Amino acid sequence: MQTDLSVVRVMKKFQDFTAVDCVSFDVEKGKFFSILGPSGCGKTTLLRMISGFFEPTSGTIEINGRNMAGIPPNKRPVNLIFQNLALFPMMNVGQNIAFGLERQGEKRHVIQTKTAQMLERVGLPGFEKKKVDQLSGGQRQRVAIARSLILEPAVLLLDEPLGALDLKLREQMKIELKILQTQVGTTFVYITHDQSEALVMSDHVAVMNKGRFEQVDTPRNLYSKPSTPFVARFVGENNQWDARVISLEEHQGRQVAAIMTPEGNQFEALVQGQLTPGDEIDLFLRPEAIVLEPDAAIEGLNRFFIIVRSILFDGANSRILALLPESDREIQISLPQTRQFDHIAPGDRVEAGWSPESGMMFVKEKNMYKDAGTVTP
Amino acid sequence: MIRNIPQTRSYSHGFRLYVILYFVFLFAPLAITCILAFNDSMFPSLPWKGFTPEWFTGNTVERTGIFHDQINLDSIWVSFKVAFFVSILSTFVGTMAAFLFEQESFPFKSVLFFLMLAPLVIPGVILGISILLFSNTLGLFFETHFGVDVGLFRPGFWLVVLGQFSFITTIVTLIVSARLKKFDPTLEEAAMNLGATRFETIVHITLKFLRPSILGALAVSFLMSFENFNTTLFLVGSQATLPINLYLQVRDGSTPVINAISVLMIGGTSLLALVNLYFSRKKN
């Protein structure tokens, strides 16, 4: 596979503040790559470095194998879709799309045909003469993408372009964008703070925090095998539970830890990294990994009791908000809308269970400022 | 290009150099005027012959400083009086006009609005001569029909006030309207709902809200009046305003006294401008 974009140990400092700290990654040709992180994590800075609006303090950025150092944005084979799209209000749709080709000195009739083809490709045939402010949110989106794609960039960078849309349209655009990307085959690098956007559209997602990459993986792995506590917390919903490792044992070639919570629950969980007995750990459990009222016949299940505090009805996403008995530890559990659990009411004492494979354990970070990447998974 | 796009050194240095040159161009005449006001020389020119405050304070035959120069002092006083009346009058009428155009509706409103803007399009000189002509016509009319000689209709103090008022009021209207546009009309409705009359509402609610812009309009109209030349030129009688008086002196030659007056004007107007700016910043 050919690598379209290669970022090697890139660092960006603003005076004392390190916005991007030694980030490396490669994006293969034709892939949809997302950078997911909370606001202020440095993802926009990284994107601006790739597009050429910032020079990295150190490190190299290569596009199509060519080092981009010192090459200004207007000379790079990448294009950026801005958060607010930055459509030119002084031009109509056709002029917006033709802008880049005109700068390359392309012939007028070539520009015209290419513009028409591009508009057709994004599902807006014949929109050339429309004014930018006559377009709907989704149409504006498509014009912005068409305006960049017409230049056939090696990489298309997208800076949270769905952020300004309302929820319904955003859901729709997510799918549209993914389909469009597959059709045109251009490499997309997409940054967002919305995990659902990243998970739905991407081939690979990098989770970014405090200027560093925590994990680069497929959406499925990020969700099921987070490699750091930050990823476990940030991607998807998770219950966090303190515990201590009591003992470790080998079981059919797999390492299983016996752990104890401060509330006195003893569980067994599959070890994915390095643990030693006595370690203080964080146990992460997904709400949907916890089964309500498990069948007594199921073996090897970790079982515990909860007191239902309230029921948060949200259709397919409904939850039970529960407490452990005689404790104020809160736990969220998925409430499947199969009518099977309709009898559960606030105040009830209910049994719950989870299988040892679905717990994720991380040694507690002793020092908050300690580099997150070195936490043993 | 813009601050967050990396630029070639020659581009950004070139741009900065241009802006520096522009500021030199902007301040050179003012700076040199001020400096030469303190030159110990009979002419406002170089070489530098040493520092002297005599062009302000001197009271000898060959060097009469501005503080003892009765003709210039008189003209400054005239300009003050004119500016005083013009700023009060035009702020008053301009505020009325702002209310009229922002809050009232009446037939031919757009025609009247266009007419209100007309002084912006009419050159000051034309305003001056047309008012001169019209007052002369009126004067003749009153003299032939009633046999009275109305002093107001002859070039002089009050005609200057009226001439400047005629276009400064437009500026005031625009300044006050700009703020009145931002006024939330529900506040007035709330006040009236609580039992206030229209008049009380305007006094207690709307004018309070407009106060910064009214003060700003007062300052701007005072400055514009104090410095007006074009309109005043045709309307002035025996009492010359400062710009007219200075013009006559500059045209016929120059002494450092003119520089001294300029220093006072630069100081005064900058002070007024800064105070105005300070208050408008504080309000926003």
Next chain:
Amino acid sequence: MKPGIRWGLVIFISPVLAWLTLLIVLPQVDMFIMAIRAENPLGEMGFSLGNFKLFFLEPIYWRTFARTAIFSVLVTFLTFLITMPVAFYITKVVSPKFQGFLAVLVLMPFWVSELVRVYGWMILLRESGVINHFLLKFGVLEQPMEMLYNDVAMVMGLVYTSMLFMLVPLLSALESLDNNLIEAAYDLGGNVWSIAMRIVIPHCLPGIVSGSIVVFMLTLGNYLTPNLMGGKNGLWFTEQIYNQFIASFNWNQGSAFGFLLLILSSGIIWLGLKLTHQRLGKVVQ
């Protein structure tokens, strides 16, 4: 609101009507009446287009008129050319720390009387002026050179006087220009020139038009600067009007000239608005 007389409206409208009728409309009408009256051969006043006829017959008059118009257009254009980069620098280039300070500083000199500013240029440029002093001192010139009283000095003085009225609308227009548009254009391959022509200037057009209108009008009606800085043999049309009124005491002729100047001024402004599809009411705000 009760039917009958709306006292609020009456109170607001009376001073405004008095102002506009007595000081704007009637004087202009009176000036027009004066302009179309002249002495007939018998020495009686009557209707006549002679004042206008004289204007076209006497080359000095219409040449001054044309000269004033052309120079005013030139001054307007130069003012735009000179102030645009400065406005751009202040709003888009300089670090935000200095932005407010520079914006105040750049408008500061215009609070000072036009007369003082022109006077400053006079003592800089004239034969015994400061610039000549330095040029002589550094041996660039051997004889002092008169730099005042010519068209170049006059145009420079007019530009200097008018810059404020271009800067203010330009600053506010550029303030409202989204930086992302410039970045996007740059990202799509634009350079300084194409971004200026396709993005910045189209965005600022309303500001440019309103600035140009005010600058043009003020330049056309300026008396002080052409009179004090211009050459003795190149008159400004306002000087012709002044001469008719004050020197020749021919008020009818002067009114005709004044009327022509008014037509020129409003005509060019109307044309400017038409060409750029703007409206006066919007432009002044």
